[in-house]
Ligand code: GDP
């Protein structure tokens with residue numbers, strides 16, 4: 279059986295958590311393959327809203343296996359808090375959550391380095407979530423990192439001190455006040471919590487699953503336009519968020535990838551710095567933020583909002599080999615008289631249909647205008663009942679991208695999903 283990959287096609291927060299939760303009944307295992315606690319994946323059911331950062335979004339389905347793959351970076355403090363929050367909801371994560379021994383650890387000093395580096399950048403800061411992601415991946419590729427498998431080895435504390443001391447030397451170059459002690463104590467408590475979980479060489483487990491005909495869904499974090507190679511560098515995250523990241527982040531061969539499910543918000547949002555051609559800094563943008571409750575799940579920061587950007591979306595579809603689209607937050611666009619869709623850009627008087635290398639203030643969106651719809655679609659259960667102008671919007675996206683829309687999400691709740699083509 280091939281492994282399906284679900285990922286965000288924009289700048290993150292497309293609604294991946296909600297959709298994974300909706301799709302989990304069709305799978306045997308849900309696996310995270312990159313990123314770390316910079317992610318915030320929200321799920322809503324039985325009037326509970328829950329936000330996951332490190333743990334895969336299949337965790338609420340008791341009989342399913344969840345896996346944190348080798349490509350993920352883990353902060354033991356966040357991990358402990360997440361498992362505590364799950365325990366409060368009577369979810370015993372120890373039962374069905376596996377963790378790769380090859381996943382890297384975010385140290386307390388990685389978080390400090392992240393903060394010090396951002397502070398030193400001043401107005402050119404990335405807008406990082408300050409979870410230590412960049413410094414941890416730097417230590418991974420620099421071959422200095424600590425991995426989950428190290429925590430059970432006798433020299434773990436020694437290795438921890440060695441790396442932390444190295445970070446202290448680097449921190450001396452920054453004019454940055456910090457204290458590690460309190461976070462360090464919690465961090466070691468988190469390490470003890472991690473030891474209670476099944477720490478494994480997960481590439482074997484996952485290949486074993488697919489070889490035995492079990493269905494696996496790989497859950498992406500962040501979004502394609504934040505990819506370390508193809509995003510708007512340097513305003514990106516530090517991992518490969520694209521489909522290829524599922525191969526390296528889980529240890530599965532490219533020939534084993536099946537469906538590539540691309541999640542697209544019906545408009546665009548971005549948190550943090552960096553180019554955003556269709557950004558609306560006006561009342562329309564404020565209305566989107568308000569109706570969509572666009573505030574970061576991890577940091578609470580207001581999200582920048584704008585119209586759907588098709589050149590960027592087509593780029594993401596190309597990079598990932600997307601086979602089906604899922605549109606989320608479609609309900610948020612109710613009540614807009616006109617819906618604009620960016621189909622091309624203008625740069626220095628020239629019309630272009632791709633994201634240029636030197637994307638900056640000078641890139642201006644060229645819009646196609648569609649009629650909006652007034653109707654509230656949050657309770658609609660069948661595609662036939664959707665407003666005509668809404669269907670025209672979906673048709674337009676399908677025609678422009680050449681990819682079918684298989685699910686439309688009409689609210690944050692588990693049951694708020696419309697299937698134009700039943701799965
Ligand atoms: P993720 O990082 O891709 O999992 O997305 P987030 O959870 O960070 O952000 C998506 C936000 O939108 C969360 O607050 C979700 O509860 C909410 N959400 C998801 N799908 C929908 C939808 O179809 N409509 C509305 N109104 N909210 C949604």
Ligand code: IMO
Pocket residue numbers: 286289290291292316317318319404405406407408409410411412498499500501504513514515516549550551575
């Ligand atoms: P989910 O999985 C939205 C953004 C940050 C910043 C940049 C780098 O919930 O979609 P980092 O902390 O990785 O060094 O930050 O990336 N970013 C996200 N934006 N959703 C996310 O995750 C994000 N993870 C990181 O805001 O601009």
Ligand code: MG
Pocket residue numbers: 290291292317318319320575576
């Ligand atoms: Mg999020």
